[in-house]
Amino acid sequence: MRYSGFRILKEALTGHKGWGHAWRDPEPQTSYDYIIIGGGGHGLATAYYLAKEFKQARIAVLEKGYLGGGNVGRNTTIIRSNYLLDGNEPFYEFSLKLWEGLEQDFNYNAMVSQRGIINLIHTDAARDAATRRGNAMIMNGADAELLNRDQVRAMYPFLNFDNARFPIKGALMQRRGGTVRHDAVAWGYARGADSHGVDLIQNCEVTGMRIENGKILGVETSRGFIGAKKVGVAVAGSSSKVMAHAGMRLPMESHVLQAFVSEGLKPLIDGVMTFGAGHFYVSQSDKGGLVFGGDIDGYNSYAQRGNLPVVEDVIEGGMALMPMIGRARLLRTWGGIMDMSMDGSPIIDKTHVDGLYFNGGWCYGGFKATPASGWCFAHLLAKDEPHVTAEAYRFDRFLKGLMIDEKGQGAQPNMH
Numbered sequence: 001m002r003y004s005g006f007r008i009l010k011e012a013l014t015g016h017k018g019w020g021h022a023w024r025d026p027e028p029q030t031s032y033d034y035i036i037i038g039g040g041g042h043g044l045a046t047a048y049y050l051a052k053e054f055k056q057a058r059i060a061v062l063e064k065g066y067l068g069g070g071n072v073g074r075n076t077t078i079i080r081s082n083y084l085l086d087g088n089e090p091f092y093e094f095s096l097k098l099w100e101g102l103e104q105d106f107n108y109n110a111m112v113s114q115r116g117i118i119n120l121i122h123t124d125a126a127r128d129a130a131t132r133r134g135n136a137m138i139m140n141g142a143d144a145e146l147l148n149r150d151q152v153r154a155m156y157p158f159l160n161f162d163n164a165r166f167p168i169k170g171a172l173m174q175r176r177g178g179t180v181r182h183d184a185v186a187w188g189y190a191r192g193a194d195s196h197g198v199d200l201i202q203n204c205e206v207t208g209m210r211i212e213n214g215k216i217l218g219v220e221t222s223r224g225f226i227g228a229k230k231v232g233v234a235v236a237g238s239s240s241k242v243m244a245h246a247g248m249r250l251p252m253e254s255h256v257l258q259a260f261v262s263e264g265l266k267p268l269i270d271g272v273m274t275f276g277a278g279h280f281y282v283s284q285s286d287k288g289g290l291v292f293g294g295d296i297d298g299y300n301s302y303a304q305r306g307n308l309p310v311v312e313d314v315i316e317g318g319m320a321l322m323p324m325i326g327r328a329r330l331l332r333t334w335g336g337i338m339d340m341s342m343d344g345s346p347i348i349d350k351t352h353v354d355g356l357y358f359n360g361g362w363c364y365g366g367f368k369a370t371p372a373s374g375w376c377f378a379h380l381l382a383k384d385e386p387h388v389t390a391e392a393y394r395f396d397r398f399l400k401g402l403m404i405d406e407k408g409q410g411a412q413p414n415m416h
């Protein structure tokens with residue numbers, strides 16, 4: 001069924017009896033051509049593009065819980081393409097372009113809202129760095145603007161411009177950045193994939209891989225063995241655990257990242273803002289809650305919940321930027337598991353096992369990457385060669401010293 005204004009009108013006049021399920025709930029078949037492990041944003045997008053753009057069939061997504069219950073439904077919803085390095089910027093700009101046409105493409109309201117993102121500048125050196133980044137973005141076909149202090153003040157007069165430690169001197173703005181309703185992205189891709197014949201199998205945990213003579217034959221699951229010609233892994237924070245079934249040890253650690261929502265406030269922040277001196281990013285949801293986040297918890301964990309020291313640390317960052325939020329009440333916090341890589345950049349690559357492919361290492365920036373990640377992973381699965389914007393995201397970059405270290409932190413996953 002196509003969703004449209006006409007359909008809403010028709011259903012409103014006929015008692016809303018015509019709405020069907022958004023996707024089927026099929027039993028797993030004995031084998032598929034493609035199995036995608038992980039029903040998060042990346043896994044669902046991969047299945048969708050495999051079927052729709054690359055015309056492949058007999059595809060299943062296996063999800064251990066429910067679709068969208070992982071990071072895709074837990075993030076702070078920010079999309080942008082304001083990266084500096086060559087390996088990253090073309091990929092994230094490709095993703096932003098896909099976001100721009102996504103709702104029409106998969107016929108679902110994902111509330112893509114290009115409300116603009118600003119990264120605040122607090123020192124002269126930071127202004128130089130922001131200028132360089134903005135130029136790199138423009139050279140890769142993205143948009144970037146350098147704002148001076150008065151322009152930022154006109155947008156957000158309530159910021160603490162004269163903070164003695166972190167005076168605000170301007171900002172790097174990307175107007176095409178913004179937010180997207182996170183779980184609607186999972187639902188939109190799920191519905192789109194299902195309508196192209198993909199089997200979405202929930203409550204189906206992959207517990208092992210059957211590999212013979214260096215080739216994958218299928219996966220062991222909580223619902224029995226399922227055969228496959230090709231298997232793509234897109235399980236975000238569980239990457240190390242799942243790839244261990246193939247005997248692989250990844251250049252990756254899992255850490256918790258928390259998100260926060262305040263009580264509903266009157267409209268205050270119409271875009272997305274990041275604090276350049278500490279780690280704090282904030283936007284305001286359509287319901288009025290301030291949605292914000294900061295650093296990861298800093299130690300390895302597979303728990304989808306966070307701890308109080310980081311709550312305090314993130315809120316200190318917020319208070320330094322806009323002291324008046326100290327009067328707002330915090331309503332909710334939650335955590336997701338981040339697949340933090342050694343250089344802070346992702347991997348979309350084949351493995352040493354014939355027919356086994358890997359997608360992960362998104363750190364805490366993978367939501368914005370969802371469309372391009374799905375597209376590029378589907379490209380790799382279908383054609384056995386990397387998409388032009390994802391050529392740098394290979395396992396062997398660590399072997400060859402070709403790291404894509406956007407933050408310049410070195411091999412320190414918790415710092416990226």
Ligand SMILES: Cc1cc2nc3c(=O)[nH]c(=O)nc-3n(C[C@H](O)[C@H](O)[C@H](O)COP(=O)(O)OP(=O)(O)OC[C@H]3O[C@@H](n4cnc5c(N)ncnc54)[C@H](O)[C@@H]3O)c2cc1C
Nearest residue numbers: 038040041042064070071072075076078206336366367368
């Ligand atoms: C608090 C927080 C804030 C964030 N903010 C942003 C942001 O503002 N912008 C941004 O770009 N990114 C952000 N991120 C990062 C982003 O959410 C992730 O990088 C991205 O969602 C990861 O890809 P995914 O959607 O496929 O992951 P997930 O949704 O986690 O999908 C992986 C799926 O694999 C399943 N799985 C795991 N093991 C198995 C198994 N053995 N068998 C079957 N299924 C399995 C899981 O159940 C899960 O559903 C944030 C993350 C968090 C937690």
